[in-house]
Amino acid sequence: MTVLQVSNVSRDYGEKNNIVHALQDISFSAAQGEFIAIVGTSGSGKSTLLNLVGGLDTPDKGSIIIRERELSGLSRKELTIFRRRNIGFVFQDYSLMPVLNVYDNTVLPVTFDKGSYVDHSFIEQLLKELGLWDKRTRYPNELSGGQQQRVALARALAAKPAIILADEPTGNLDSRNAVEVMGLLKNSVKKFGQTILMVTHNESLAQTCDRILHIEDGRLLPERSGE
Amino acid sequence: MKGVIRLALRYLRYYKSQTAALFLGIVLAAALFSGLGGLLGSGRKAAAENARVLYGDWHYCLTGEAADTENTAGSGFSIEKTGRLYLGDIVNGREDIRLACADEGYLDMMFIKAEEGHLPQNADEIAADENTLRTLGAKEGLGETLQINGESFTVCGITDGLPEKLAEQKDLPSMVFVNAEDSSFQEFNYIKFNETRKVYKQMMSLCSDRKLSFKELKQNLGLCELVGGESPARIFEVFKAGLSQKEMGLPYIWGTLNGDGALAEGVILLGTGIFGILMIYSLYRVTLRKRLSQYSVMETLGMTDGYKAAVLFTELFMLGLAGYPVGCLVGNAAAYGIYSKVGRIFVTRNTARHTGGSSFAEADLPDAGNYVISTDIMLFGSAALTAVFILIAALLVMKMRKHSLRQMIAENTDKKRSRKIYSLRRSDLSGIVAKRFMFPTKAGTAGSMLSLAVGSVLFLGSVFVTENTRRNNQLTFKADDGLGSDMQVMIDSENYDTVVSQDRSEALANISGISSCHAVRYTLGEIEFKDGAFKWTEFYPELCNYEDWQQDPDIMERFGGIAVKSGEDSYKLKVNIYGYDDQMLAELGDYLFEGTIDPDAMRRDDTVIFKPLMDGQGNYDGADVSLGDTLTIKTIRPDSPPEAMRFEGDESLYDNDDLSVSAIVSRPLAKVDDLIGDDGTDTIDVIMTCEQMERYFSVTGSRTISISLENSENSRKVYEQVCLALKGAEGCIVKDYTEQIARQDLYLSQKMFFFYGISAVIFGVSLIHIMNSLQYFITSKRREFGILRAMGMTDAGLRRMLALQGARYGLLSSAVIAVMYLAVQKMLFYFMTHVYLYIHPNSFISYKVLFSVLAANIAVCILVSVLAGRSVLKTGIIEEIKE
Secondary structure, eight states: OEEEEEEEEEEEESOGGGOEEEEEEEEEEEETTOEEEEEOOTTSSHHHHHHHHTTSSOOSEEEEEETTEEGGGSOHHHHHHHHHHHEEEEOTTOOOOTTSOHHHHHHHHHHTSTTOOOOHHHHHHHHHHTTOGGGTTOOGGGSOHHHHHHHHHHHHHHTOOSEEEEESTTTTSOHHHHHHHHHHHHHHHHHHOOEEEEEOOOHHHHTTSSEEEEEETTEEOOOEEOO | OHHHHHHHHHHHHHSHHHHHHHHHHHHHHHHHHHHHHHHHHHHHHHHHHHHHHHHOSOSEEEETTOOOOSOOEETTEEEEEEEEEEEEEEETTEEEEEEEEEOHHHHHHTTOOEEEEOOOOSTTEEEEEHHHHHHTTOSSOTTOEEEETTEEEEEEEEEOOSOHHHHTOTTSOEEEEESOOOTTSEEEEEEEEOTTSOHHHHHHHHHHHHTOOGGGOEEOHHHHTTTTOOOHHHHHHHHHHHHHOTTTHHHHHHHHHTTTSHHHHHHHHHHHHHHHHHHHHHHHHHHHHHHHHHHHHHHHTTOOHHHHHHHHHHHHHHHHHHHHHHHHHHHHHHHHHHHHHHGGGGSOOOOOOOOSSTTOOOOOOOOOOOOOOOHHHHHHHHHHHHHHHHHHHHHHHHHHHTSOHHHHHTTOOOSSOOOOOGGGTOSOOHHHHHHHHHSOOHHHHHHHHHHHHHHHHHHHHHHHHHHHHHHHHHHHHHHHHTTTOSEEEEEOOSOTTOOBOHHHHHHHHTSTTEEEEEEEEEEEEEEEEOTTOBOOTTSSGGGSOOTTOOOOHHHHHHHSOSEEEOSSSOEEEEEEEEEEOHHHHHHGGGGEEEEOOOHHHHHHHTEEEEEOOOOTTSOOOSBOOOTTOEEEEEEEOTTOOGGGGGSOSOGGGEEEEEEEEEEEESOOSSOOOSSSOOOSSSSEEEEEEHHHHHHHHOOOSBSEEEEEESOGGGHHHHHHHHHHHTTTOTTEEEEEOHHHHHHHHHHHHHHHHHHHHHHHHHHHHHHHHHHHHHHHHHHTTHHHHHHHHHHTOOHHHHHHHHHHHHHHHHHHHHHHHHHHHHHHHHHHHHIIIIISOOSSOOSSOOHHHHHHHHHHHHHHHHHHHHHHHHHHHHSOHHHHHHO
16 A cells, blocks of 8 residues: 655755755655665755655645645645654654653654543553663653664654654664664564655665665665665 | 853854843843933932032031141042131120121132122121021111121121021021131131042041041031941941841931932842843853753863853853943933933932921922933943853852763753653643743742842832822822912911911902812810820930930920920820811821721710821830820910910919820821921821810911912912901911922922833833743744654644743742732831831732733733744744754
C-alpha cells in the first residue's frame, strides 16, 4: 500500500536575483513498511525534502499525498493535526523538551490531541523496548546522547504514526550508538509497520535501508536499492 | 581587556532581543531617577532662593568683635559675603525698637533699601520701615521731625522691613537707622559662605581657624537647612533621642531630620533607584540562565572567574554607557516640561493658610525659579549603576561557582527536580511545559515577581498618599477658618466681649452675592482636669521649667497661662468655646472620632462636642475624656473686668455649667486665635450650637463670620457691601480671600495633578517593564515553541497555552503586589498620621484603585503573552527550531 506519494515537487528560496532552487521536480513514492534513506551532499536539498513531506514547509509546485490526503489541501490547523497523528519526527539534535522527563517527553505529542487516550501500557512497552524504562523520570540533560536520541525516537513512535521522518538521527552519535539507533528504527518498521524516511550522509548506514534516494543539487537521481 | 570587550560586544549583538530589553530597562530606570532627581533638586534650589528672600541672605551671625571676617578664605571655608550691624539703645522706652547702624553688606543681605528717600547721611537723620515709623508716631513720613530718646531727628528715608520670616522672630527688634556709630552699640557680624560646599563644615573650619566657639553663633536655620547646615553630630543626637525615648520614636527622628524635606526626597529617589535596579537584574538573570553552559565550556577552556565577571560586567557597562545618557536626556527633558508648568509644587514649603489671626493674612505661593539639571544626582546614579553592575556580575559568577562544570555544561543546575510523571495524571502537558519555561526556579520566579511588583506597589503607594494629601488639604483648609470661606469678618480686639451683633450678622446674610454666612459665637472658658485626667503635663511651657522654652508673656499676663496646676494631679486649662450653626456642625462630621453630631439632640440633652489637644506625633490622648463624660465648664459672666480672663478672681465673676460629651472631633472649623490662641491642635475646644451659647453663657454676638460667595468674580462689590453693613461695628475687620483661594486652589490642583501624573508615569514604567520582561521570557523560548509546533501543537493551542501562562504570571505577580502593598500601606499610614499629621487619613486605598491595578496587571500579562505568541507564530517552524 502506498503511504506517501510525492509528485513533481519543487521548492525555491529567496527572490529576484537570489533565488535558490532547493528542490526541482522531485517525484517518488513510498509503500507502507519501507525504510528509505535519502542521501546527498551538504546543501543538496535532503532536509528540505524532509520538511516538505513533514508539512513543516510548503512546496512551490507539485503535490505531496500521505495516506490519500493531499497536504496542500489542508488548512494550517488541519495540517498540524494531520502531522501530529500521522508523522513522527526525529531530529539530529534530539530537540527534547528540557523541562520534561523522559516519560513526559515521549507522550508529549499525544497529549496535544484533546480527548486522545494515552495508552500508558504501550508507552511502557515502547520505553522498555528502547531500554529507557528505568530512566523514565530522568531529564534530557541527565542522559547521554544515545539515550536522548532514543527518547526522541520513542516520542516519534508514541502516536503510532504512519511515517517517521528522521533527519540525521545518528549524526551526533558514536558508531556504536548509531548502529543501535538504526537497529531500533528497523525494529519499529517490522513491529509497527511504519514507513521511515531517513536523511543521512553516512553511506554505510544508507546501505542497510530498503531503498536509497540520491539527491544532487535539488534533483532526484535514479534509484539504487539498499541491499 | 580587548578580548573581554570583544566577547561582550559579540554577546550583545548575538542576543539582540535581550540587549534591546535590557537597554530599554536601563533607559527607563535612568529617566525616572534623573528626572525625579532634577525636579526635586530644582525645587530644593528654588526653596533655598525663596528662603533667602524670607530669612535673609546670610548663614551665621557672630556677636562682638570675635569674628575677623575681613579675610574671606581659609582652610576649609570661603566667605562670599559679610555684613555688619550695630544695635544701639532702645527707642523711646520701647524694648522692641532699637537704634541701628549697618554697612552695605548687611543691608544687602537683608534686602533693605530706601523705598523712599535715602538712608541716613547726617547725624540728625533717621530711616526706618513704615510700620516702625507709624509706631513712633510719624504721620507724614519723609521730612517729618520725630523725637527719638529726647533728640530731634528728621525722617530721611522709608526703608523695607526685615525679611518676612526674620521679622516674625520675637527676639529681633525693629530698627531705626542712624548715621552714628557709638562704642556702646552692640556689634553683629553676619557671614554668608560660598554655597558650593556644606555651610556647616565651613563654619566649623572658620571657628577652628579663628578660635571661635560654635555655640555662640546664631544660625539662619531657615536658609542653612537647605544648604547643608546640618551637623552630623546633631543627626546622631536626634537618633539617640528618638530611639531612647518612647514618646519620640520614629516621628521625632523623621520630623526633625526631614525639616527641609531632604530625607523624604532621598527615600523617593532610593525607591525609584531600587525599582530600576530590580528591573535590570531580573532581565539579565533570565538571559544568563541560557548561557550557563557556554560559560562553563569557556571555563573548561581556561576562562577564570575574574574573566567571566569582567565579561558580564562589560556587557552591562556597555549597555549602561549607551542607555544611561539616553535615559537622563529623556528624563530631564520630561522633567523640564513638567517643571516649567508646575514647578512650584516641588518647592519645599508649608502650605500657607488664612485664618482669623492677623499673622496669616495672605497665602503666598513659592517662586519655582528655573529648572536645573541635577548633575549630582546623575553622577551619583551613574556611579551607583556601575556599582550595581559590578555587584550583579560578582553575584552571578558566585552563583555559577556553586555548580560543577559538568552540571553547568549539561545545564543541570537545579538543586531539586521533581520526578513526577505528569502525563499519568494529566492529559495536557503543554501547560506544564509553559509553566516550567516561565517559572524555572523558585528563586528566579521570586526575583522576577519582586521586580514586576515594585513598580505597581510604588504606584499604589503614591496614589494612596496623593488621595490622602488631597483629603488632608481639603480638611485643613476647611478647618482653617470654617468651610474655606471666601471672606471673613473677624474682631480685632483683646476684649473677648467685643462681638458682631446678631442683627448685623443676619443683615450680612441678606447681601446679594453671598451664598452662605456662618456666624461663630465664642467665649473663653476653663475646665479643671482632676486626678490625673490631664496626661500631657509638659505640653505647655508654663507647666515646665525650661529656660529656653517660655510661654508667650502676653498670654501669661492676660490669662495667667493656658494651663495652671491646681493640685497634685489636677490642672485647670483655659479652653475656647465655640457656637456653630447647624450647617457648620454638620460639616464637623468630617473630623469626627467618636460619637454623633446631632444639633437637635445637643440642644435637647445639653451635650457638647469635645476637641482634644494633638501632639507633634498625631496623638490625641492628652486628656482623659470619653463619650458621655461630664465637663464642668467655668465661664466669665458678662460685664466682668478683663482681669477675669485669668480665672483667678472671685467666684462671683464666673458661672459653672455641667455639660456632657456627645462627640469627639479632631479639629474645630472657624476659630478665634487672638485670645489664648487656637491653631486647631494646641488648645482644648468645646463646640456647641449657637442656641446653647445663648442659653448657657448669654452669648448672642459673633466673634468671627465666615462668608461664602455665589460667584468669586463679584467679590469686590460684595466686599464693599459687607464693609458698609459693618460700618461702626467695633473692632471689625473684613478680609477678602477670593484671590488667594483661587491661587491656592490652583496650586493644590497642580500639586495633585503632578502626584497623579507621577503615579501614572510610575505605573506606565512598571507596565512597560512587565511587557518587556514577559515578551522577553517568551521570545527567548522560540526554539522550544518551534519544537512543540513541529510535534503537532496548533496555533490556537500555542496561543491558549501562552495566554494561560500569562494569566498565571499576572495572578502571581498580582498576589505579590497585594501583599507587598499592604505592608507598604501600613507604613505610609503611620507616617501620614504620626509624622505628617494628616487629618483623618483613610487607612486603606480605594478598593476600586487596588482591584483596577491588579486587573490591569493580569490583563497586561495575558495580552503581552498572546502578542508575543503571535510573533512566535509568524516565524516558520524550521527557522525557530534552527535558532
